[in-house]
Amino acid sequence: NAGVTQTPKFQVLKTGQSMTLQCAQDMNHEYMSWYRQDPGMGLRLIHYSVGAGITDQGEVPNGYNVSRSTTEDFPLRLLSAAPSQTSVYFCASSGGVNYGYTFGSGTRLTVV
């Protein structure tokens, strides 16, 4: 049972480049979310989804897009990378808003 799988683990982008962070879960969870983690700021919600075909914005959605075509996958797209998007990104899934998250191992992104 793999849980939540994120790829890649590390990525360096140049300003203006685009890329997709992949996230997949094998627990049949309806709930999936993307967070970014910055020093001293905890975990901030970027986008979330309560089921296939449904997505919504979190606290810091600007510069990011998501889609949820299947229950398993929830990719995060950076449209035009900026240095302010340098961060560690975590994908998480749960059985619902009143159940704990299972987090992936994270993607460390550096934008130069």
Next chain:
Amino acid sequence: GENVEQHPSTLSVQEGDSAVIKCTYSDSASNYFPWYKQELGKGPQLIIDIRSNVGEKKDQRIAVTLNKTAKHFSLHITETQPEDSAVYFCAASIRNQFYFGTGTSLTVIP
């Protein structure tokens, strides 16, 4: 949205002592409060949670208490061990979203 404050930001204890981390939340509609432990280079891991209809929950050396009237909840770790050293996050859920505290870096000194 919900505002979750967490204190202290850093905490050092001697091995065997207890550690307490406190969080407050602003929205009385929040009804689920999980705690996560994050070790260096890893994703956060759920260690214990509590729902709004419960005042206290224990799991071996870890306990969580909830005071709905005062809108605060706390994590208690007893008989701390070096492997308890990590960053701990509290969270509160409301309206399909989780809001996290800013984390507490716990160091257990052998």
